Amino acid sequence: MPRLKHKLNLRVVIMTITLTIMTGVVGMSAIASLNELKEDYQRVKDDHFDSLLEITQLKVQTNKILAATNNMFLATNDEDLEWENVYITDKANVVAETSEKYPNNLYSYQELLSLTMTLSSQSDVISAAMMKKITLFEQVLSDYKSIEQYRKETLEQGKIQTTLALDNVLLLFNPLLDTSSLETDSSAIEAIISPLKLTISTQAFEELSTLLIGPSSIAEDYQAYSAQLAVVDALKAEHKELTQSIITVMGDSALSAQKVFLTNLTKVEEKISIRESFLYLLLLTSLVVAIILITLQTNLLRKIGLIRQVIDAGDSQEQYRIAVKGSDDMSEMAKQVKGYIQTIQEKNKAISDNNKELQHLVTHDDLTNIYNRRYFEINMAQEHIRYLRYKEPYCLAMLNIDSFKLINERFGHNLGDKVILDFTLRVDNQMRQTDVFARLSGENFILLMPRTDQSNALILMERIRSEINAMPTVVNDRKIGFTVSIGLMQVQEIEELEDACKQMTFVQQALEEAKNTGRNKVCCYRNETLS
């Protein structure tokens, strides 16, 4: 039993621990997974918005640089250029700072950043080229104005041919007109003024030549200016190409960010799906284990209930009807308990039977099965106490079969026993239920009659005596007649009131009187004798 109890405790403990651990694992896993997925999702979202913000900032700055570089091509003075230059440098710094603040692995972003930085450095070249162009333009314009002045003078002096030649030169080298398609070197001027060599004075021709072809003349300056225009045009083309690339990458950058976002989001979704399957699996496993454990627990409780039922049934016959089936340890325990209880019941019954038998042996006479001296004396003592308390009289009668020795001698000891037995049965038939009839020894008997006075007791004694006298005992078809002598007394008021034994001596005396005065008679104590 202790072994089974130990197993039972262990099983309950294991079940409880298992259920607790399972619940904990499922709960913790679910919370951990949920938190991790939330963090993943938040990170992807933050990254995406950071990317978008970064790209937007870069785009804004890049567009500003683009606008500024475009403005450079339109600049007509140093101040404009300087202003745009400062603006571009400022924006380029912002771009550099932004890229440091938000390092990003987006390909398009990196490309756009690189292009923007290229654009920024290109703006320096554009600025320098435009500066040179403006300087040269001013130089050409100055030359142009000098020629205009000279033309005005020749016109006023009436030097018509020179004036016309200067008109052609001014037409050819007008910096305000687009003359890129014309010949703009000194040979073109020479071709215009050479016819004048014949018509104007040599001094005037040399003066004209110096003005138009000499060092730092309009031809030379205009040539440098034209070359610078070509440089600016090349830069414009380069800038246009860069602008186109930037516009393309700007468009791609948003798509690229979107693509990265979707890729990362898909990864998170896949993770969610895997975690979801895992959690469902975990939940299902827990459910199955919980069902198994609950089934075991229920089975256990049912078995415990059965044991309780067996115990509750106790020593009643009910428990024999309780069926205990199964071969597990709990069923074995129930069977053992049932077995123990049945054994205890059987032993209890045997002890009880033995006790009854012992009680009977202690209080009854072997031969006659009526009470013995011991039982009588106990009852006599109690009755005397009752008498002392309530003063209700009782009577004692001592009965002795007459000349029994002769009966034994004549019929044998066995038949003598039969006579004794028959005598007790006949007395028993006559007396009351409340009377106590006992065998004191041999053929000597005593009868205690509670709540009975002497006159009534005498009637009964006389009836017994006459009935014995009238009817012989029949044994094996042999009739054995015998008589009985009876001493009778009502409880006596004596000095030693509490002495019940003393009463016995009075009834003894009455019997002796009956014997001594002829037998087959009833004698009452205090000289009153009836026959």
Ligand SMILES: Nc1nc2c(ncn2[C@@H]2O[C@H](COP(=O)(O)OP(=O)(O)OP(=O)(O)O)[C@@H](O)[C@H]2O)c(=O)[nH]1
């Ligand atoms: N059969 C039988 N005889 C017993 C038993 N107990 C005692 N006796 C006999 O009963 C006889 C009693 O004899 P006594 O004491 O002389 O008395 P009695 O012969 O009856 O003579 P009175 O009493 O004077 O009439 C003895 O012979 C005992 O052996 C018994 O249990 N069975």
